[in-house]
Amino acid sequence: GESVGLHLPTLSVQEGDNSIINCAYSNSASDYFIWYKQESGKGPQFIIDIRSNMDKRQGQRVTVLLNKTVKHLSLQIAATQPGDSAVYFCAERERDDKIIFGKGTRLHILP
Amino acid sequence: KAGVTQTPRYLIKTRGQQVTLSCSPISGHRSVSWYQQTPGQGLQFLFEYFSETQRNKGNFPGRFSGRQFSNSRSEMNVSTLELGDSALYLCASRGGSSYNEQFFGPGTRLTVL
Numbered sequence: 001g002e003s004v005g006l007h008l009p010t011l012s013v014q015e016g017d018n019s020i021i022n023c024a025y026s027n028s029a030s031d032y033f034i035w036y037k038q039e040s041g042k043g044p045q046f047i048i049d050i051r052s053n054m055d056k057r058q059g060q061r062v063t064v065l066l067n068k069t070v071k072h073l074s075l076q077i078a079a080t081q082p083g084d085s086a087v088y089f090c091a092e093r094e095r096d097d098k099i100i101f102g103k104g105t106r107l108h109i110l111p
Numbered sequence: 112k113a114g115v116t117q118t119p120r121y122l123i124k125t126r127g128q129q130v131t132l133s134c135s136p137i138s139g140h141r142s143v144s145w146y147q148q149t150p151g152q153g154l155q156f157l158f159e160y161f162s163e164t165q166r167n168k169g170n171f172p173g174r175f176s177g178r179q180f181s182n183s184r185s186e187m188n189v190s191t192l193e194l195g196d197s198a199l200y201l202c203a204s205r206g207g208s209s210y211n212e213q214f215f216g217p218g219t220r221l222t223v224l
Contacts, residue, residue: 032211034211042217043115043203044201044203044213044215045215046214049211049212089153097159097166097210098169099144099156099211100156101153101154104153
């Protein structure tokens with residue numbers, strides 16, 4: 001089965017608040033962990049990645065945290081905006097380079 | 112640069128038929144991966160092609176096959192369609208400096224009746 005999964009299928013967040021999307025993984029041998037965003041009617045879009053030897057990486061309004069001890073990955077979105085409404089997937093790039101996706105979390109922004 | 116294109120966008124077939132889907136990657140990208148997306152199973156990896164060779168394969172039956180041409184365009188074929196094959200089929204290409212960044216096409220929505 002899938003080695004990457006998600007804790008919550010749906011997350012509702014007030015506009016302007018920070019969002020935290022969580023992911024559990026089981027394959028400790030993966031080289032990279034990645035977050036993708038999929039908007040309705042579109043294919044997934046890359047957000048940010050983190051190498052397995054790092055524990056934090058920041059991008060524009062997003063931060064990814066990796067806790068290898070408990071095999072946990074999270075995506076933090078600062079000051080959530082309506083345009084952040086989407087399904088978010090965590091994914092991992094395995095040693096053979098294939099990218100495997102988890103099942104996704106839907107982020108719903110409340111006005 | 113043009114994005115990843117997939118044809119057709121929508122397809123309706125009946126059980127037992129076969130189908131061929133096409134994907135044109137971003138110019139210069141040599142890796143093309145295929146995924147099946149369903150509400151219940153999320154994004155499931157089918158296979159990846161690189162320079163006309165299948166590099167990786169997911170856990171799908173042999174009815175699912177693919178190929179890649181010298182211009183990196185890829186096709187996937189599903190034979191003897193089953194109702195459960197109804198899904199959105201996404202292709203993604205990658206290349207260049209960030210190999211974690213896959214660029215996805217809009218997908219082909221396959222409905223099997």
